[in-house]
Amino acid sequence: MYELFKNLGDWLVSGEQWSGSDGIGHRLAEHLQYSLLATLVAAAIALPLGLLIGHTGRGAFLAINLASFGRALPTVGLVVLVFLASGLSMWPVYVALVALAVPAIVTNTYAGMTAVDPDVKDAARGQGMRWHQVLFQVELPLALPLIMTGLRLALIQVVATATIAAYVSFGGLGRYVFDGLAQRDLVQVLGGAVLVAVVAVALDLALSALQRALFRHRPA
Amino acid sequence: MNRRTLLGGLFAAASVPALAACSSGITSLDGGSGAGTGGGSSKSGITIGTANFTENQVLGYLYAAVLDAAGVKTTVRPNLGTREILIPAIKGGDIDLLPEYQGALLHYVDPKSKATEEGEMQNALAMALPAGLQVLPYGRAEDSDAFAVTRETAEKYGLASLADLKKQNGKLVMGAAPEVKTREVGVVGLKEVYGVEFKEFKSLDSSGPLVKGALKKGDVDVANLFTTDTDIQENQWVVLTDPENLIPGQHIVPLIADRRADSTVRKALAELGNVLTTADLTELNRQVDKDKKDPEDVANAYAEKKGLAA
Amino acid sequence: MSIDWSWIGDHTDDLTTLTLSHLQAALSAVFFGLLISLPLAVVAHRIRPLRGLLLGLSNVLFTIPSIAIFVLLLPVSGLTRTTTVIGLTIYTLVVLLRNTVEGLDSVPAKTKEAAKAMGTRPFRTLLTVELPLALPVIMAGVRIATVMSISLVSVATYIGDGGLGQLFTDGFQRNYPTPVIVGVALTLLLALVADALLVALQYVLTPWTHRKQRAA
Numbered sequence: 056m057y058e059l060f061k062n063l064g065d066w067l068v069s070g071e072q073w074s075g076s077d078g079i080g081h082r083l084a085e086h087l088q089y090s091l092l093a094t095l096v097a098a099a100i101a102l103p104l105g106l107l108i109g110h111t112g113r114g115a116f117l118a119i120n121l122a123s124f125g126r127a128l129p130t131v132g133l134v135v136l137v138f139l140a141s142g143l144s145m146w147p148v149y150v151a152l153v154a155l156a157v158p159a160i161v162t163n164t165y166a167g168m169t170a171v172d173p174d175v176k177d178a179a180r181g182q183g184m185r186w187h188q189v190l191f192q193v194e195l196p197l198a199l200p201l202i203m204t205g206l207r208l209a210l211i212q213v214v215a216t217a218t219i220a221a222y223v224s225f226g227g228l229g230r231y232v233f234d235g236l237a238q239r240d241l242v243q244v245l246g247g248a249v250l251v252a253v254v255a256v257a258l259d260l261a262l263s264a265l266q267r268a269l270f271r272h273r274p275a
Numbered sequence: 276m277n278r279r280t281l282l283g284g285l286f287a288a289a290s291v292p293a294l295a296a297c298s299s300g301i302t303s304l305d306g307g308s309g310a311g312t313g314g315g316s317s318k319s320g321i322t323i324g325t326a327n328f329t330e331n332q333v334l335g336y337l338y339a340a341v342l343d344a345a346g347v348k349t350t351v352r353p354n355l356g357t358r359e360i361l362i363p364a365i366k367g368g369d370i371d372l373l374p375e376y377q378g379a380l381l382h383y384v385d386p387k388s389k390a391t392e393e394g395e396m397q398n399a400l401a402m403a404l405p406a407g408l409q410v411l412p413y414g415r416a417e418d419s420d421a422f423a424v425t426r427e428t429a430e431k432y433g434l435a436s437l438a439d440l441k442k443q444n445g446k447l448v449m450g451a452a453p454e455v456k457t458r459e460v461g462v463v464g465l466k467e468v469y470g471v472e473f474k475e476f477k478s479l480d481s482s483g484p485l486v487k488g489a490l491k492k493g494d495v496d497v498a499n500l501f502t503t504d505t506d507i508q509e510n511q512w513v514v515l516t517d518p519e520n521l522i523p524g525q526h527i528v529p530l531i532a533d534r535r536a537d538s539t540v541r542k543a544l545a546e547l548g549n550v551l552t553t554a555d556l557t558e559l560n561r562q563v564d565k566d567k568k569d570p571e572d573v574a575n576a577y578a579e580k581k582g583l584a585a
Numbered sequence: 586m587s588i589d590w591s592w593i594g595d596h597t598d599d600l601t602t603l604t605l606s607h608l609q610a611a612l613s614a615v616f617f618g619l620l621i622s623l624p625l626a627v628v629a630h631r632i633r634p635l636r637g638l639l640l641g642l643s644n645v646l647f648t649i650p651s652i653a654i655f656v657l658l659l660p661v662s663g664l665t666r667t668t669t670v671i672g673l674t675i676y677t678l679v680v681l682l683r684n685t686v687e688g689l690d691s692v693p694a695k696t697k698e699a700a701k702a703m704g705t706r707p708f709r710t711l712l713t714v715e716l717p718l719a720l721p722v723i724m725a726g727v728r729i730a731t732v733m734s735i736s737l738v739s740v741a742t743y744i745g746d747g748g749l750g751q752l753f754t755d756g757f758q759r760n761y762p763t764p765v766i767v768g769v770a771l772t773l774l775l776a777l778v779a780d781a782l783l784v785a786l787q788y789v790l791t792p793w794t795h796r797k798q799r800a801a
Contacts, residue, residue, distance in 0.1 A: 076475055127732045127776030129739040131750055132769040135757045139765065140586050143488040211648055218650035222743075224477065224485045224494075232653045234478050236743065237453035239359035241657060248653035255648035324664075324745075329758060354754050355664055355745035369664045483758050567589070567761050569596075 062242040063249070077230070079250065086227035086254060089217040093149055094210045097156030101209075102202070105161045109168020109198065110190050119165065122158035130155060130216055138223050148220040155216055156209035163205025167198030203266045207259050214255040218247075228254070315536040320348035324355050324370030328481040329570065330418060330503055333559045334374035334527060336574035337547060344584040345543040353570070357454045357481075358383055365532055366405060372540075375530040377413055378523025379420070382459045391523055400528075407533050411541055413526040414548025416556045418503040420460050420522050421514040428496050429513040436516040440471040440497065450486050450495030453478040460522055461499065468521045473497070503557040505565070527551070550581050589763040604771055607748025608779070610741070611734035613670045618677030618730060626685035627711065640683060647679040651740045659744065669741040676737060677730040684726025688719030721794055724787040728780055735776045739768070749775075 066072055073079045108118050130151050137147035171194050179193045195202075218229030231247030234240070321342060325335035332353045339349040352370060355361055362383065364370050377396050381388050385403035390396045393413060400410045424434055432443050440447065455461035456476050465471040477494065479485035482501040490498040491510065500507060500514075507514060529544045559577060562568045578584035593600070629636040654672045662668040692715045700710040716723075739750025747754075752768030755761070788795065 123732065123780070124773065124777070126729075127736045127773050129736050129750065129753070129769060129772045131739045131742065131747075132753045132765055132772065135753045135765050136762065136769060138484075138757065139760060139762045143485065143492055143494065215648050215650045218652055221478070224479050224489060229650065229652075230478060232650060232656065233743075234453035234456070236652070236656045237357045237359065237478075238457050239357070239363065239659075240457075241660065244653055244656045248649050248657065251650050251653070252645060252648040256645065327754070327758075352664070352745055354742070354751065354758075356743070360659070360664070360744075363659075364664045367663050480758075484760050564759055567592070567759060567763075 059242060059245065063245050066242050066246045067249075082226055082228050082230055083250065083254070085220075085225070086214070086217055086229075086251070089148060089152065089220055089225075089227055090210065090214045090254075090258075093152035093217070094156050094206070094213050096149070097153045097209060097213075098160055098206060100153070101157045101160035101205075102164055105164025105202075105205075106168065106190065106195070108161075109165045110186075110194060115165060115169075118161060122162045125154060125158040128154055130219060131222075134219055134223060143224060145220075145225065147223050148217070148225060151219060152213050152217060156213050159209040159212065160202075160205045163208070164198065164202045167201030167205075168194055170201065171197045199269065200266070203262065203269075207262045210258055210262065211255045214258060215251060218251060315532070315534045317342075317347045317535050317537050317540045320350065321371045321535050321540065322350045322352060322369070323372045323374075324352050324361055324364060325374065326358065326361060326481070327354050327356055328483060328501075329563050330501065330556065330560050331374055332570040333556070333563060333574055336571045337551065337559075337578060338372060338374060338529065338544060339571075340575050340578035341543045341547045341583045342540065344578070345539050347539060347543070351571070357452065359454055362408075362530075365530065366407060368532070371532045371535040373530045375410070375528050376418060376525040377410075377528045378525045379458075379460060380410070380528065380530060381523065386459055391520055393524055393526055396523065397528075404530075409531060409533055409536060411529040411531060411536070412545050412548060413528040414551055416527045416548075416551045416553045417525055418501050418527065418553070418556065419525040421500050421502045421507070422465075423490070423498050423500050423507060423512040423514045424496060425490060425493075426511050426513055434513070434515060436518055437465065437469050437471065437521065438518055440465070440515070441469055444470075444472045445474050447473055447496040448475045448477060448494070449473040449497045449499075450477040450479045450489045451499030452481040452486070455499050464521045468519045503553065503560055505557060505561045527556075547578075547583055550583060551577075586762045586766075588766055589761075592763045593767060600767065600771065603749050603751060603768075604775060607735070607738050607750075607772070608775060610666065610669050610673060610738045610746070610748055611731065611775075611779075614673030614677050614734045615681075615727060615730050617670065617674045618681045619727070621674070622678055622681040622685055626682055626689060629682070629686050630689040636686065640686065643679040643682045646675050651676060651737055652743055655741055655744045664745050666746060668744060669738070669746045672741065673734050673737055677734055680726045680730045680733065681723075684729075685719065685723050688722030688726075689715055691722060692718045717791075720791050721787065724783065724790070728783045728787075731779050731783060732776045735772060735779060739772065 067079075071078075075081065104118065108115050133151045133154060134147045137150045141147065175193060175197070176189060179189045184192070217227050218232055220227045221229035221233040228247045228250050231243045231250070235243030235247065323335045323338050325331045335351050335353065339351050342349045355364065355370070358375075358379065361370070361373055365373055377393065377400070378391075381390065381396050381400050381403065384405070385399060388396075388399045388403065390399040397410065397413060404410065422437060428434065432447075433439060434443075449462065451461060456478065457463065462473070462476055477489065479489055479495070479498075482499070482504045486495070486498050486500065487506055489495045490512065497515075498512075500512070502514070506512075527548070529548075531540065555577070559573050562573045563570050575584065625639055629639045651672060654675060655668055658668045658671055662671060696714060696718065697710060700714045705714070738748045739753055741747035742750030742754045749768040749772050752764035756763065756765035756768070
């Protein structure tokens with residue numbers, strides 16, 4: 056145990072390990088790129104959907120069930136399927152990561168919207184607010200905490216799962232995990248896993264800081 | 276998930292991989308326990324492990340077919356991973372028998388070995404294999420590692436042999452399974468023997484869709500393939516010659532745990548080894564990869580046709 | 586990309602075996618996950634300082650890529666089903682632990698006081714009052730954990746297990762979509778059926794929740 060952690064320490068701090076195309080710096084950047092882009096795309100799809108369903112109350116049953124259906128999608132299978140359809144490209148990675156992130160964002164956004172007190176919405180409408188004003192000035196701010204929870208959950212899952220990019224020849228921190236598996240180099244696997252966990256935790260902290268900042272500036 | 280719980284967890288989590296790691300060395304992977312030195316027995320059945328590429332699965336099912344015919348109960352576990360995963364698994368007892376390749380296996384157990392001739396390698400293997408493991412006589416069929424380039428790349432850079440690669444040091448991208456980066460028959464040996472240095476190494480797969488796709492697409496210039504892969508001929512890829520004999524002979528050889536090696540198993544596998552040729556094996560691979568037949572069906576049909584499963 | 590229907594017909598036995606093996610791995614993980622998280626949740630519920638630590642630990646474990654967990658377990662349990670189940674169990678903890686703690690938290694203090702006043706011992710209160718009342722929230726966690734495990738089993742294909750996941754690596758290596766499509770479809774079906782059965786189980790286990798509709 057001591058040995059493995061000592062080696063992990065050496066692995067993490069050696070200058071050689073940080074530089075070059077297979078260096079931690081480059082792999083970290085790739086991993087962030089896959090994760091953030093996939094989560095952004097997922098948010099662009101899922102947020103409007105969740106807001107719309109929550110605002111109108113229409114299609115909720117279908118959307119929520121589709122979302123739980125999406126949660127059951129096996130990522131490995133999806134990656135392989137898209138790979139067979141598209142060949143050697145980034146498509147398999149992004150499709151799988153977006154499919155992973157969308158359900159968490161949709162369900163939490165919807166949950167946030169339904170948690171808004173109907174009386175508050177009625178009052179807003181009674182004051183003559185238009186539908187978009189009700190949505191953006193009343194419902195959205197009140198639903199924000201749960202929406203952010205959804206985004207954070209999605210991001211954590213995407214960061215952990217972006218490892219799969221290495222399975223279809225691409226980079227990211229998963230490279231260390233898959234290469235370490237093939238070479239049976241547990242130090243490399245552990246190094247990759249620790250870095251992924253650190254990235255996930257760091258991004259989660261960043262989002263929670265963002266969330267607090269957003270609340271501070273919320274109009275009273 | 277609030278901030279405090281995540282941070283608290285981070286510290287607590289530090290101890291978890293430690294728990295997993297501290298038992299290495301005393302359990303299955305490195306222990307040769309249970310592998311007695313006396314005569315083995317296949318009475319309780321044999322578990323055959325196979326690596327993560329088509330041919331190895333075909334071989335695994337061929338072993339199963341001839342052993343079943345000899346009255347040995349077999350289980351095949353397909354697609355377990357690389358040699359780096361499989362050898363510890365056979366030592367630990369998760370599997371008992373493994374279709375292996377002479378030269379590659381020798382390099383794995385004794386990286387410094389200079390043996391290249393089949394008989395020499397067989398002797399060297401007998402010496403170098405860890406206690407509890409042995410190789411049975413090697414078969415006729417052979418499947419070597421090949422370093423291949425596309426016809427266009429060969430013409431563009433004037434590549435015919437591995438020695439020619441040196442002229443393009445720092446320019447070419449090499450694609451192969453991840454383990455090839457640290458293997459002698461791979462990046463390490465190419466540098467030592469031929470002085471070749473690549474611009475980049477791309478981790479792909481073992482003569483599978485990734486490495487072949489990348490070679491076709493031009494993402495890699497040099498690809499590590501298997502000589503029994505029919506895609507080499509089909510795409511007119513150029514296999515670079517090996518004047519310094521970096522790549523050892525790769526006759527198929529069964530690696531077995533002593534505890535299961537009895538005369539029934541030896542006889543059945545030796546018979547298969549004498550019948551199966553490289554051309555046969557190449558054809559069986561093709562049937563699985565191209566005709567999408569099951570490795571198991573292909574193996575059974577072959578064994579029956581050759582009277583090995585009667 | 587087209588489906589080769591004859592392949593499916595020729596492989597019904599294999600598909601049944603893989604599906605059952607897949608289900609066994611997922612259900613074992615949820616079972617062991619519950620076995621571990623129930624006592625831990627009680628501890629986290631009673632002892633506040635431990636709560637953040639336990640929940641945080643399960644959260645962080647969740648951020649480690651599943652494939653890495655499987656590989657790191659190889660020195661401990663080798664290429665076996667045990668490795669698969671341990672790995673999956675670790676992932677169920679985040680949901681099961683959180684939901685069980687929340688479930689226990691949701692039991693009204695008055696109810697517990699009433700039980701105490703009647704002279705019920707703490708452990709008995711836990712078994713006969715708190716856990717049953719927490720059941721709806723716990724079951725919600727069990728449902729998520731089950732669906733998640735069923736979807737995750739296939740990752741173990743990288744260490745030679747993985748139930749239906751074997752169809753993914755097979756199709757990948759041979760550039761053959763049929764096994765992959767069938768594998769994805771069966772995984773989804775399995776998740777759907779398991780979820781429906783859990784809903785039914787919850788209905789049977791918690792009659793009070795639907796006898797008086799939405800009394801709260």
